[in-house]
Amino acid sequence: MRHLLAGRRQLLGKLVGGQPRGTPGNAVQVEPALVQDALGELQHKPVGTVMVNGKPAARTINHLKQDLLAQLRQATPDGKPPALPEEDSDAIDLVGMLFDHLMKDVRPNSPASNLLTKLQVPLLRVALQDKGFFTRQQHPARQMLNAIAETGAYWLGEDDADQQLVGKMQSVVDRTVREFDGDLGIFSNLLEDLSSHLQTVSRKAEVAEKRHVEAARGKERLAMARERAASVVEGMLKKQNLPRFTHTLLSQAWTDVMALTALRQGEDSDAWKQQLEIAERLVGVAKAGPGAAGIPASEATALQQDIQSSLTQVGYHAEEAAAIAQRLVDPQGGGADDDSVASRTELTMRLKARARLGEDLQQAKKKKVVLTPEEQARLDQIKHLPFGTWFEFTLNQQGEKVRRRLSWFSTVTGHVLFVNHRGQKIGEHTLEGLAKAMAQGQVKVVEEEKGTLIDRAWSTVMNALRSFAGQSPSTGEAPAR
Numbered sequence: 170m171r172h173l174l175a176g177r178r179q180l181l182g183k184l185v186g187g188q189p190r191g192t193p194g195n196a197v198q199v200e201p202a203l204v205q206d207a208l209g210e211l212q213h214k215p216v217g218t219v220m221v222n223g224k225p226a227a228r229t230i231n232h233l234k235q236d237l238l239a240q241l242r243q244a245t246p247d248g249k250p251p252a253l254p255e256e257d258s259d260a261i262d263l264v265g266m267l268f269d270h271l272m273k274d275v276r277p278n279s280p281a282s283n284l285l286t287k288l289q290v291p292l293l294r295v296a297l298q299d300k301g302f303f304t305r306q307q308h309p310a311r312q313m314l315n316a317i318a319e320t321g322a323y324w325l326g327e328d329d330a331d332q333q334l335v336g337k338m339q340s341v342v343d344r345t346v347r348e349f350d351g352d353l354g355i356f357s358n359l360l361e362d363l364s365s366h367l368q369t370v371s372r373k374a375e376v377a378e379k380r381h382v383e384a385a386r387g388k389e390r391l392a393m394a395r396e397r398a399a400s401v402v403e404g405m406l407k408k409q410n411l412p413r414f415t416h417t418l419l420s421q422a423w424t425d426v427m428a429l430t431a432l433r434q435g436e437d438s439d440a441w442k443q444q445l446e447i448a449e450r451l452v453g454v455a456k457a458g459p460g461a462a463g464i465p466a467s468e469a470t471a472l473q474q475d476i477q478s479s480l481t482q483v484g485y486h487a488e489e490a491a492a493i494a495q496r497l498v499d500p501q502g503g504g505a506d507d508d509s510v511a512s513r514t515e516l517t518m519r520l521k522a523r524a525r526l527g528e529d530l531q532q533a534k535k536k537k538v539v540l541t542p543e544e545q546a547r548l549d550q551i552k553h554l555p556f557g558t559w560f561e562f563t564l565n566q567q568g569e570k571v572r573r574r575l576s577w578f579s580t581v582t583g584h585v586l587f588v589n590h591r592g593q594k595i596g597e598h599t600l601e602g603l604a605k606a607m608a609q610g611q612v613k614v615v616e617e618e619k620g621t622l623i624d625r626a627w628s629t630v631m632n633a634l635r636s637f638a639g640q641s642p643s644t645g646e647a648p649a650r
Contacts, residue, residue: 196252197245204257205294205351207240212290212346216283227272227286230265230293237261260296263303263630264289270626271314274322276569280335281321284342288314291349298351306624309356315623316363317342322622323572324370324590331591337366370591377592382577385586389579391432398427405448415455418497423448425483447475451497464498473498538601541608548604550614552580559615560587562606572615 211233218225219232241251253261268289275281295310296302302311317338324334341359349355402424406416427444434440450472454464464472473494480490540548558575573587573595585598606612618625 196250198252198254199241199245201254201257201297203241203244204237204253204297207237207244208290208294208297209350211236211240212294212349216286227277227282228289230261230268230289233289233293234261234265257297260300260303261293264293264296266630266633267623267626268292270629271318271623274318274622274626275325279321279325280338281318281325284317284321284338287342287346288317291345294349294351295353295356299353303627306621309353309360311623313341313345313356313360313363315621316360316367318626319622320363320367331370334366334370337363374588374590374592378574378576378588379592381586381588381592381594385577385579385584389582389584391428392582394431395424395428397431397436398424401427401445402448405452409452409456411452411455414496415451418493419448419451422480422483422485422493423451426479429483443475444479447472447479454498469498540601540604544601544604544608547607548600551578551585551600551603551607554614561613561615563611 216228219228220226238251238253241253242248245251268285271285272282275285292302292310292314299308299310302308305311320334320338324331325338341363344359345355399420402419406419409416411419423444427441427448430438430440430444450464473491476494476497477487477490480493481487485493554575556575556577560573560575561570562573563570573589575585576588577586578584578600580600583599583601585600585603587595587598589595603612607614620628
């Protein structure tokens with residue numbers, strides 16, 4: 170590893186001055202203990218904002234290295250410039266490269282970015298104290314850094330981040346900054362505390378997501394029941410010249426009754442058959458016209474009660490349902506001077522004005538969308554994706570991105586359910602709309618990533634160093650010529 174860093178130093182030195190960079194001739198090499206002491210003092214100082222090109226920016230390890238050298242200058246004799254041991258300088262550069270890659274996965278100026286910045290000094294002290302930080306995947310400090318980075322990137326990557334989780338992570342990081350002084354055991358304890366909290370948060374997210382999926386599936390079942398009921402009633406009314414009141418009642422209120430029956434008990438149930446028979450009887454009564462024999466009194470009362478009961482189940486008030494039932498069963502009953510029963514015209518207007526069962530689903534139903542071949546290919550791809558697949562959405566022209574989890578979709582309604590890491594429903598999506606966004610490059614499927622965030626960042630660092638040394642990133646061997 171050190172020879173890779175040496176190759177990087179030589180190349181950078183040639184780029185900036187024609188010769189490999191070195192330390193001034195009068196520099197005084199500082200003992201590792203003094204480096205740790207100086208970092209200990211920096212650890213307890215507030216993290217200051219640095220200016221880059223006149224704009225405030227997050228502090229980097231390179232900035233921290235300059236602060237360290239300035240701190241060490243106070244301990245060198247006669248004001249001579251301090252020089253870090255080469256091994257320590259290499260370790261600092263490695264930590265810097267690692268943090269640079271980790272910071273690319275979090276939003277600038279976000280809670281996650283601030284937390285990682287606070288961890289720079291303690292983790293730098295760990296790396297200087299124990300080089301196993303770079304090579305041991307199970308190193309406690311490395312695991313805690315990964316937990317903070319991954320949680321920050323995935324859970325705190327939004328404006329409405331979970332404030333309880335933010336508070337827990339701030340507590341863990343602040344304790345690290347306040348208490349770490351060489352004992353690596355603190356990282357194991359704090360990691361256990363954070364992991365326990367994350368497990369609780371994950372369970373809550375699973376419960377929340379499950380509720381959204383159940384609600385979405387319920388809407389799908391309602392949409393299917395509504396569509397089936399409408400089809401049956403429309404077939405019954407086809408080519409029938411019925412009074413407006415009866416036609417409106419059957420095509421709206423009674424369609425809702427049958428949809429609810431299909432949803433709760435199914436089309437094979439006795440209740441469905443009974444509702445269908447009532448509809449057919451009402452059509453017959455309405456077609457009979459004035460003077461025709463009505464429903465026998467012995468049956469009329471029971472039929473009227475069935476209609477009234479059914480209408481109250483889909484939201485009608487008892488008085489209103491009774492008036493409608495009476496008009497349906499006895500169209501000619503009551504005269505113009507009968508004020509106890511609402512007129513047909515008034516009831517018809519009320520029927521048309523009422524909210525329908527599943528009306529929001531009907532309004533959301535759109536005309537068939539015409540897709541290009543590319544969009545159709547994306548639609549086919551979506552339909553074959555397993556639930557739980559992560560998508561990345563580009564939010565704006567600045568390229569800000571956010572991840573969403575494909576929780577559920579319906580090929581019947583075209584509805585797509587996305588949730589965030591907390592299991593909260595995010596936005597309204599359709600299969601066709603998602604396919605179009607994917608074809609336009611605004612949305613993409615996140616490929617399954619192997620290893621942890623810190624392991625992937627470390628792999629990127631090593632590949633970059635091998636490239637500096639003229640070696641193959643994948644094998645570490647010199648590339649074939």
